[in-house]
Amino acid sequence: MLNGKKVLITGGTGSFGKKFIKMILADYPEVERIVIYSRDELKQFEMKQNYPHSEYPQLRFFIGDVRDKARLTRACEGIDVIIHAAAIKQVDTAEYNPTECIRTNVDGAENVIDAALTCGVKDVVALSTDKACAPINLYGATKLASDKLFSAANNIKGSKDIKFSVVRYGNVMGSRGSVIPFFMNKKEEGILPITHDEMTRFNISLEDGVRLVFFAIENALGGEIFVPKIPSYKILDVAKAVAPDCEIKIVGVRPGEKLHEEMITESDSLNTIEMEKYYAILPSVSFVHKREKFLEHHNAKLVPFGFKYNSGENTEWETVDTLREKIKTYVDPNFEA
Incomplete structure (x- = not known):
């Protein structure tokens, strides 16, 4: 799928980018080029230490911001596939710096779309979040706007051979700023x-997040928001799994935070199809493909009327024991409760 292709990832020095690069090199050793596009020179320098040019000549490190359309367009020249992972994603940071969040998450998304259309890119996959579903904070609102931009971009591609899709999933186990590393530090x-x-909260590993992106690249028709079927966990169970002897202190729900995260609302269900491992929210307006085409292509079925998918009413749950196993597998192999 990606062998012989030229791939660019925005925000490529983040948690997802690091795992994506590791997996693409393992699964597609003949990938022609991987461009890591990000604005943090220190993180790029640190990443280069793990991928010396003599051993990984296909890697390129490109300093740039998704807000800078000209620079982004230059980086996208000759690229076949774009993975858009750059974002301002801390909820409290976005609330305090709303304009900065909008410029990166919304204006930056539009710049990615324009650069892809200009440069003849074939596939674009944007990373979303469960907070984009019925958002109650600015971060979620900007990601919903971004999702809509990427989904609708398929309607303005004209005769260009390109498809835009989105992947939306929940909390990534062990990612920077997430609850498990936070509890481990507080222990x-x-x-x-x-x-x-x-x-x-929903729970997904970085590996499964990358696999979902691979699935979207290979299977998207264009316009879908792919949602994985993943387990939920109770925050109390995470606390018991990480530090069973610690005292629990209830500090109150933070501004812009939900008790249960959602990935598909009841309203979304009118345009949602179900596959074996994933759901897909179809574009509400599509001039490229009809709903029947999506159903046939994905060998899918429509979800029932009134269907919704949230972490509080999930049918699959992590336990204290499964959480401990996954922490050892995905976060810290030396972990002990």
């Missing part, structure tokens, strides 16, 4: 702060 203090004792 030595003897007290774990928890916002609400009924809070739940």
Whole structure:
């Protein structure tokens, strides 16, 4: 699929980018070029230490910001596939710096679309978040706007051979700023702060997130928002899994935070199809493909009327034991509760 292709990833020095590059090199050793596009020179320098040019001549490190359309367009010349992972994603940071969040998450998305159309890119996959579903904070609102931009971009491609799609998933286990590393760092203090004792979240590994992107590249018709079928966990169970002897301190729900995250709303269900491992929210307006085409292409079925998918009403749940196993597998192989 990606052998012989030229791939660019925005935000390529983040948690997802690092795992994506590791997996693409393992699964597609004949990939022609991988361009890591990001604005942090220190993170690029540190990443280069793990991928010396003599051993990984296909890697390119390109300093740039998705806000800079001219620079981004230059980086996209000759590229076949774009993975758009760059974003301002801390909820509180976005609330305090709304204009900066909009410029990166919304204007940056539009710049990616324009650069892809200009440069003859074939596939674009944008990373979304469960917070884009019925958003109650600015970060989620900007990602919903981004999702809509990428989905609708298929309607303005004209005769160009290009498809845009989106992948939306929940909390990534072990990613920077996520709850498990936070609890692991707090463990030595003897007290774990928890916002609400009924809070739940979806759970996905970085590996499965990358696999979903690979699936979208290979299978998207254009315009889909792909949603994986993944387990939920209770925040209290995460606390028990990480530090069973710690005291729990309830600190209150933070501004812009939900008790349960959603990935498909009841309203979304009118345009949602179901596959074996994934759901796909179809574009509400598509001048390229009809719903029947999506159903046939994905060998899918429509979800029932009124269907919704949220972490509090999920049918699949992590337990304290499965969480500990996954922490050892995906976060820290030396982990001990």
